[in-house]
Amino acid sequence: MLNKKSVDDINVNGKRVLCRCDFNVPLDGDRITDETRLVAALPTIKKLIADGGKVILCSHLGKPKGPDATFSLAPVAKRLSELLGQEVKFAADDTVVGDNARAAVADMKNGDVILLENTRFRPEETKNGEAFSKDLASICDVFVND
Numbered sequence: 001m002l003n004k005k006s007v008d009d010i011n012v013n014g015k016r017v018l019c020r021c022d023f024n025v026p027l028d029g030d031r032i033t034d035e036t037r038l039v040a041a042l043p044t045i046k047k048l049i050a051d052g053g054k055v056i057l058c059s060h061l062g063k064p065k066g067p068d069a070t071f072s073l074a075p076v077a078k079r080l081s082e083l084l085g086q087e088v089k090f091a092a093d094d095t096v097v098g099d100n101a102r103a104a105v106a107d108m109k110n111g112d113v114i115l116l117e118n119t120r121f122r123p124e125e126t127k128n129g130e131a132f133s134k135d136l137a138s139i140c141d142v143f144v145n146d
Contacts, residue, residue, distance in 0.1 A: 007044060007047050007048060007051075007144060008047075010142060011051070012048055012051045012052065012053035012142055013051060013052035013053070013110065014052060014053075014054070014110055015053055015054065015140075015141040015142050016053075016054045016056060016105060016108065016139060016140045016141045016142070017048050017053040017054065017055050017056060017140060017141070017142045017143075017144055018056045018058060018136060018137075018139065018140035018142070018143050018144070019041075019044065019045065019048060019055055019056065019057050019058070019143075019144040019145075019146055020058055020059065020143070020144070020145045020146060021037075021041040021044075021045075021057055021058070021059045021146045022037050022040075022041070022059060022146070023037055023038060023041070023057075023059035023060075023061060023073060023076045023115075024037065024059065024060060024061050024062065025037050025038065025061070025076065027061075027075060030074070030075040031075070032075055032076070032079050035079060035083075038076065038079060038080060038083060039083070041146050042083060042084070044144065044146045045057070045080075045084065045113065045146075046084070048144070049084070049086075049111050049113065050111075052110040052111060053110070053111070053142075054105070054108040054109070054110060054111075054112055055111075055112065055113040055114070056105060056108075056113075056114055056116065056139060056140055057080075057088070057113065057114065057115045057116065058096070058115070058116045058119055058136070059073065059076070059115075059118070059119065060118055060119045060120040060125065061073055061076070061118045061120065062118075062120065063120065064118065064120050064121065065123075066121060066123065067094035067121045068121075071118050071120065071121075072092075072117065072118060073090070073115055073116075073117060073118050074090050074092065076115060077089070077090035077115040078090075080113070080115065084113065086111075086113065087113070088113045088114065088115050089104055089112070089113070089114040089115070090114070090115050090117075091104040091105075091114050091115065091116050091117060092117060093116070093117050094117065094121055095121070095122065096116050096117050096118070096119055096121055096122050096132075096135070096136075097116070097132075097135035097136060097138070097139060101114075101116055101117070101139065102139060105139045119132075
């Protein structure tokens with residue numbers, strides 16, 4: 001049996017927490033038509049915020065073959081901001097972990113939340129590419145799979 005830890009078992013205070021969520025939501029333009037998956041992630045996100053983590057959210061959306069504005073997670077960041085009652089900064093970065101994302105992470109304070117761009121913008125995401133995994137790991141101290 002695997003010895004898994006939950007967010008209740010770890011101290012995230014002051015740590016950069018990469019939280020993989022399922023934000024693959026249906027969109028009509030930039031309007032989310034079913035936010036069930038966003039609402040389902042809220043307890044984990046709120047727990048990480050309350051515990052003083054620097055919360056870095058990531059997800060895929062759709063099946064783009066590289067950067068494509070119609071598959072951007074920007075509308076998700078906007079709606080999450082409303083649901084959480086605090087800003088969820090969107091790290092617009094076609095490489096997901098490029099200069100914009102790194103700068104956003106570097107500026108984070110405890111309890112802040114950012115959302116990275118669609119992980120499917122990187123071709124390695126569907127191939128479990130080591131380089132992409134290392135890029136993601138380089139911006140966090142802890143990983144949470146929601």
